[in-house]
Amino acid sequence: MEPTSQPPTKMDDTFLRHKIREYAKQQRHNLRTNANDALRFGLGQIKQEICELENLSVKDVQGMAGRIKRRKHATTEDMYRFSHAFLQGNENINAFAATPGAIQVIVKELTGPNEMRRMEAADCLCNLSLGEAHVCEKITTLAGSYLVTFLHSQESRLVRSCLWTLANILFSCNKSAKNLLQMQLVTKLWKLYTAPTDDVHAYQVDAGVCLYLIAAQVASAVSSEDRLYIAEHLQEKQATDPAADYYMFIVYQFEVVNMELEGHWQHLYNFFVAERKFDLVKPTDRLSLLYGVRVWANILAMNVKIKIEHQPFISTLNKLFGLRDEGLNKELLQLLRNFIELSSVNCVQILERIQVFA
Secondary structure, three states: OOOOOOOOOOOOOHHHHHHHHHHHHHHHHHHHHHHHHHHOOOHHHHHHHHHHHOOOOHHHHHHHHHHHHHHOOOOHHHHHHHHHHHHHOHHHHHHHHOOOOHHHHHHHHHOOOOHHHHHHHHHHHHHHOOOOHHHHHHHHHHHHHHHHHHHHOOOHHHHHHHHHHHHHHHHHOHHHHHHHHOOOHHHHHHHHHOOOOOOOOOOHHHHHHHHHHHHHHOHHHOOHHHHHHHHHOHHHOOOOOOOHHHHHHHHHHOOOOOOOOOOHHHHHHHHHHOOOOOOOOOHHHHHHHHHHHHHHHHHHHOOOOOOOOHHHHHHHHHHHHOOOOHHHHHHHHHHHHHHHOOOOOOHHHHHHHOOOOO
């Protein structure tokens, strides 16, 4: 049964842009450190070198792109310079992407035998993927399969760069996103998203962002095999895990709620009533609460056989009603209606315990 109101299917993209800016800041820090360590110039020369990196023009990018194309090779310094140039503006990204054969040189370094060069190339492509859809399409065509394959790498820096490149592509280009889905991207992301909380690499948040973007942008393109995989592995994510606030949105958008599997609905119930922060300020928290309610409205409308302990369920509803949010309250009232329509529920007792605030 559909709820009475339609909450937004996507969050404001501010959270993603903020993360990209954080990543860019870290890239600048790495760039400065490596310039000092690798170039070994005098102090004045180092300052001049960094100043030049911060003022790379379209003409500079075109010149560098032409040189690596002729050499069919990009040095460490080349890739540092390109990475920095791409952070300075979209015009630099477009200038590089418009140079025939330039991206292929970076992809060659990405797939080469030198591990450090491979990571530098991944960082370079990550910053390049901040460009518009046509740039992301080129990256996907030339390097998409490698980006997905490297999610299995033991090198955390490489995996991280690949995840953020994929996130940028998923955000910017639906055509590329659909192509990436054909490379078993969803299952690989889910494995990273549901990794143990003591995993030293902690990719759960980055993988969660990618899954969120797939759910928000191209959920209809997710294959039935991928949806079944998610349904079979729902229980691998707990409400206290990192990035759990994306979970209910992903579950809802991937349409796995109506798949009848053992333990499937019971886990969703446990997830919904788990003790956690109830807050509508952060976009991800709002997303989690809205879609947690929506998922449960749908489950109850199906009249599934599940053990619902009334006390924690009602307590959760009262906490959510207590937020006094109009949009959320409409969703909650639909959920409550579905709940009291169950044959096993004493309507009078339930309604006496529910606290709806005006």
